[in-house]
Amino acid sequence: MRTLHQLSDDERMHYPKACRAIKEDFYVDDVLTGGDTIKEAQTLQQDLIKVLQKRGFKLRKWAANHDSLLESIPVSDREANLPLSINKEDHIKTLGLRWHLARDCFFFKVTLEEISGTVFTKRQLLSEVAKLFDPMGWLQPCIVVGKIMMQQLWLQHRTWDEPITEELDAKWRKFRSQLPVLQEITIPRWLHCSDTVNIQVHGFCDASEAAYAAVIYVRIEERDGSTTVQLITSKSKVAPLKVQSIPRLELCSAALLCDLMSTTLEAHGWKDVIPYYWTDSMIVLQWLQSPAAKWKVFIANRWWNGPDWLKEHQDKWPKSRFICNKAVTNLEVRQKAACFTTIKAEEKENLTQQFSSFTKLSDELRQTQTALIRMIQREAFADDISLPNTNKPLAKTSSLIRLTPFLDSDQILRVGGRIQQSAANFDTKHPILLPRGHMANLVIKHYHHQMLHGPAQLVHSTIRTKYWIIDGLTAVKQFGRKCTHCFRMNGKPSQQLMGILPQERVRPGKPFARIGIDYAGPITIKWSNGRGTKTTQAYIVVFVCQSTKAVHLELASDLTAKTYIIFIHTD
Structure with a gap:
């Protein structure tokens, strides 16, 4: 091409x-x-x-x-x-x-084999459906019936050569017996587009629970005043196995029609022809007229001569009686959840102007973080958090008993410990207690990235300078295993299994009765001492005993077979 x-x-x-x-x-x-x-x-x-x-x-x-x-x-x-x-x-x-x-x-020519006494299987049904070659889509009302039967057969999970059920067998035999009627269908090749006043292309789409389809007709207005309507092409698809609502399938048929119309106009070179799209689904019309962002992701994505009115003047075509049924149309509206904080109009400007410095704003953020931690601790350690104020000991079953917790001036629960006299800062000596949960995961994520995806022990020890997460090391390791970057960086190459050792390697025998030979070099040597002695290249012959792993070395002048044979006979 x-x-x-x-x-x-x-x-x-x-x-x-x-x-x-x-x-x-x-x-x-x-x-x-x-x-x-x-x-x-x-x-x-x-x-x-x-x-x-x-x-x-x-x-x-x-x-x-x-x-x-x-x-x-x-x-x-x-x-x-x-x-x-x-x-x-x-x-x-x-x-x-x-x-x-x-x-x-x-x-069309339909050739069918004799079926007397034949037991149909999934393989045979698929073969016969594939024989119905229809590149232009003129036989889609017939072919889609065969596709629907194939889908029903697929749902039965039968093997390729297993007989189909009696019910489906009866349906298929009836469908098969009607196929020869297709030979009586003739489709004119000429579309009467040479000497015309007006050419229009009309597309129709529809859907049912089993399938959806689109069909395209050309409407020709002749110079003598006559009007001709002729089928151009069509396309059908069976409904997906996952159950869909009829409105969704109607929308699928509309999308199928758009693709088919684009292909048809391009194939015929009708660049100036205005296409007409027809559907009887009011819900689809409402969906198409509304912004795509309003809907869920799924939404944001008569046969030979057409209906009789298509031959009439445009004034006699059906008028759109568009009535919006919101109760049905809104089934696919994207649901949105929102959280609102009300502020009086006169307070909006004061909200940003109440801080005279960035330091005061930072203090406000710190207080917000403190309040959030206090709320999480009150929920996770409800049974333990009130005891430090009353000087009562913690329960023996408490998970905090070994940490000797206490409440600081902000009513935040911190670890006690024995390093109060150290020179470290207050947060390091008494880290804030955090339970396992989303807040702890956020802290781990922050320090994990701050430590450049370092090892778990490094991340955990850095977190301990301010926070004490219950069972923190385990939580850090779990986060590291889920980190995509760490997974790629810590990947280990697969190890190949070693082959089975040969018989000579595992059975005892005399030294050097079974050997392996290899060469090392080349090396430069002198054959004698003194001035004027020439150097030459030589090779080390390595004899390895297969049984004892003992090594014997010889010196070879070259790599020829003759020299090799001499060493074999010598040893």
Whole structure:
């Protein structure tokens, strides 16, 4: 395809229409194109042949819906050796569809195997559903029935070759017996778009509990005043296994219609055609007209000729009777929770101006933090916090009994201990007691990042300079295991299992009866002492006893096989 596109770019100045057909009307190695008149089609045909022959491409298997387009084509280059005169029964297969040449329409061929005595399985059902090839979506009302049956079969968790249930077997046989009727369907190839006054594209979408679909029609207003409506394409999908409400499925069908409409307009080159979208769901219309942020994430994301009124003048089309039922529409409204603090209007300015310095503001923040810690301690240590004031001992079962806690001037519970005489600051000598919980996790997170994701002991000892978290070391280790950065940095490579030792390594024997040999070097040596002695390269031969691990060394002048054999025989 890249070669064809490059050829189109190179020759578009000389053959503009042929190059457009090469770029837009080729599907792999097949080209389907045409013209509004016989003369235009003949010119396009000859231009295509010329352009493609420049790069060595020869067009073959020609087929057309008019005899004159094949007169200049050799019989050997026609599809299935078609005769010069097109028979009323002549047809070809193109892109998986049957094209009737004389009537210029598409139709389908359904081939089914005999099923007498056959027991259907999931494998067979899937195979037969896949045979219903429908690239244009003209058979979607039929094919979606087969898809729904496949979904029902999937929910039964049967194996590929296990017989299906009797109920589903009966449904499938009835559905299968009706498939040959599809051969009676014909779809005109020509959309009557050449000599028109107005072209409109209308899309319809709908949904049920089992599936949802979208279909697109083209509405052509001829110059003689007549109106033609014709099916272009459609698409369907089965409803997801997770149960969804009908309004949600209606919204899925609307989204499917938007995607299908965009693809259709681009494929036909209808850049100036205004599309019309139709749905009978008032809830979907309400959702689409409201801001996306208002809704939950899910929301923020008649067949051949259409209805009879589509052929009428636009004044006779259905008028939208838009009535908003808030009770139903608001089912998908994003719920928001809010916490409000009321401040009198005259106090708003005083709130920021009541501090004369940053130091006083910092004191206010410290007092807020103190109040928060006091509240958490009152909830976690309710049974212990009142005893220090009454000089009563803590219960023997208390988790704080070994910490000798006391209340400071701010009524904060702190650790007692025996280092009051040290030179450390007050927070280090008497850290604030904190229970395990969200507040403790916030403290651990702060110091964990402050210590640059250091080891648990370092983070824990740093926390102890101000806070004493109950079972703090365990809490710090748990936080470290959940930290993504630490997990990546502390990852250990997997260790491969060592192979089983050979027989020679595990059974006793005489020294050097079984050996392993290796070489070391090269090294530089002198063969004799004195002046003028030349140096040469040599290698150390290492003999390792497999049984005792004893080592014997020899000196080799080179790495040749001859030298190696000498050492083997010597030893």
